[in-house]
Amino acid sequence: MGKTAFIFPGQGAQYFGMGKDFFDKYEDSKKYFEEASKILGFDMEKMCFEENEDLNNTQYTQAAMFTVCAAILQQIEKTGVKPDVCAGLSLGEYAALYSCGTITFEDAVYLLRKRGMFMDEEVPDGKGTMAAVLGMDADKIDDICKNTEGEVAVANYNCPGQIVITGETDAVEKASKTLAENGAKRVLPLKVSGPFHSAMLKGAGDKLEKELKNIELKELKMPYVANCNASYIYDNSQIKELLKKQISSPVKFMQSVEKMIDDGVDTFVEIGPGKTLSKFVKKINKDVTVINIEKVDDLEKLKGLEIC
Structure with a gap:
């Protein structure tokens, strides 16, 4: 019997209007945008749906992307389809951790706002x-x-x-x-806007570490595959150190997918804006099933999956 992985995209997949049909149709998805606005102090609805100069700014992009992914995940969970493992690309790793139940929405959106600010401020423009x-x-x-x-x-x-x-x-x-x-x-x-995932951002990781000390992580409901080492993580004791290192370390997405396939994953569900990860997975292994859930109508694609 095959396994299913939920995967979440990173920065670069954002666009104006992402997640709007979930916001319009589902009241519980709408609440994610409202909650993010309260936590961060800016209008997440306008950030995601209306053209503006900030969505592509790292300081805002990361929290916005996560909010959309969480709002979509809420509806996927209602279908009864559950993953055996989760993974994400860069900031998408936070959505993976949220899906695994180890971090709350409130803590994740707050950390990603800080993470984006630290990354943006660490290296002067043009350097x-x-x-x-x-x-x-x-x-x-x-x-x-x-x-x-x-x-x-x-x-x-x-x-x-x-x-x-x-x-x-x-x-x-x-x-x-x-x-x-x-x-x-x-x-x-x-x-x-900067040299992401380079040693030049080590200082941003040090700043994030201080924020992580104030966050309580719950036990993982399922494993996730970490960007830094492409390894399955089964308990929360390593997570904070991995998130610190991730900022200045290479993202091993290809190796992560290969690891999951070796473990029996034959279905990948990309959750969030765009189809970037779906394309990557198909180039890594053309024989696996890949589904992307970006719009409300995409939920129909889940009907063929076994409900765990």
């Missing part, structure tokens, strides 16, 4: 950046980064043929040139 490397082996990319002068390293192992690098602007540009000269199909600069 750091990221780039997507297409069509090159991950080990070769890692080797070139290590041999490039300056701070540059792999940020995201997304899927075969798509790796993201991060670091000092000059070093990323140097590495990008070398990668292109050594066989990468394309190297695309990313429009981001």
